[in-house]
Amino acid sequence: MALWQGRSKKKSTGGSYRPFRKKKAHEIAPESQFAVVREETNMKIYRTRGNNMKGRLMTVSYANVFDPKTGKAQKSRILTVKDNPANHNYVQRNILTKGAVVQTEVGMARVTSRPGQDAVVNAVLQE
Numbered sequence: 001m002a003l004w005q006g007r008s009k010k011k012s013t014g015g016s017y018r019p020f021r022k023k024k025a026h027e028i029a030p031e032s033q034f035a036v037v038r039e040e041t042n043m044k045i046y047r048t049r050g051n052n053m054k055g056r057l058m059t060v061s062y063a064n065v066f067d068p069k070t071g072k073a074q075k076s077r078i079l080t081v082k083d084n085p086a087n088h089n090y091v092q093r094n095i096l097t098k099g100a101v102v103q104t105e106v107g108m109a110r111v112t113s114r115p116g117q118d119a120v121v122n123a124v125l126q127e
Contacts, residue, residue: 084101
């Protein structure tokens with residue numbers, strides 16, 4: 001079921017607004033789809049306003065991990081999600097969002113990109 005992000009039908013006092021127009025397509029939010037850690041990598045392309053494009057990672061197995069001590073980045077396999085401040089249930093489901101802490105082959109890293117909009121997983125190594 002799609003989420004509608006238009007004006008409410010109710011006033012703050014509890015009364016009803018009279019509708020002045022119908023619902024518009026740009027007021028409907030996309031359905032929630034999350035980037036999940038799996039072996040294969042799968043991505044979807046979405047059209048946005050102005051005929052622009054956004055990529056959404058559906059499944060991912062690698063991340064670009066930046067090491068602040070050496071100043072270099074390397075591609076590393078994601079083993080599992082250790083912590084996710086967005087929702088603690090995302091840890092059990094291995095869902096990646098911005099701010100999630102992941103276990104990689106080079107160590108623990110915090111995700112700095114938005115996999116659902118950038119179609120890439122960038123992370124910074126933690127001490």
